[in-house]
Amino acid sequence: MAGDENRDGSRDAESARRADVRDTYDRIATHFASTREYAWPEVESFVATHAAERGAGGVGLDLGCGNCRHAELLAADCASVVGLDVSRGLLETGRERALERGFDVELVQGDAAGLPLAADSIDVAVYVATLHHLPTRAARRDSLDELARVLAPDGRALVSAWSTAHDRFDEADGFDTTIEWTLPGGEPVDRFYHIYAPDEFEADLADSDLTLREWELSSGNCYATVSGARPSG
Secondary structure, X not given: OHHHHHHHHHHHHXXXXXXXXXXXXXXXXXXXXXXXXXXXXXXXXXXXXXXXXXXXXXXXXXXXXXXXXXXXXXXXXXXXEEEEEOOHHHXXXXXXHHHHXXXXXXXXXXXXXXXXXXXXXXXXXXXXXXXXXXXXXXXXXXHHHHHHHHEEEEEEEEEEEEEOOOOOOOOOOOEEEEEEEEOOOOOEXXXXXXXXXXXXXXXXXXXXXXXXXXXXXXXOEEEEEEEOOOOOO
């Protein structure tokens, strides 16, 4: 039927777009990771507040882990840490960092919109600068619901995304764009971004299965502290 064909076509188109994001980061992985040495202050503050409090004996998750700079932070307080990324190339850079710096992380290749993790299995999670690379609103919403599913009832996560509040953008509403990454030698590589309007970011979190605890704008990024369990009543 025509409706089934249209749905199949839409799923195929979305799968192709998500595969393109994965292939892009596989292509730039080594150079990209070399520029991501340090954790952002907002992440350090979140981990210092929540990982020590909930991580002792617990499980941390670095979702969209890249070179595992945030998994390294989590490993200081959590009994075990999972680093998940769609890019095998980036996971290899994370493996190298963990070996060089002597911290433990279980690396998993997976899709942020369909996490290969058990429900209620994560005590503290960092989901930073990854949500905005998912190419459709449906995928972004699915990923937020998946984060809610895997968080333990008293778990906490930090979610971040680029926003229109960044000084490089003039738009007021959220929009899709590509931003170039320049490889050594000058070759440009386009990377997909969804740039969130702050109220759109808040609305997507509120409409998901996550509980929004607090959020802020910092350095042009939206940051939210969330939990997976909605308040009762």
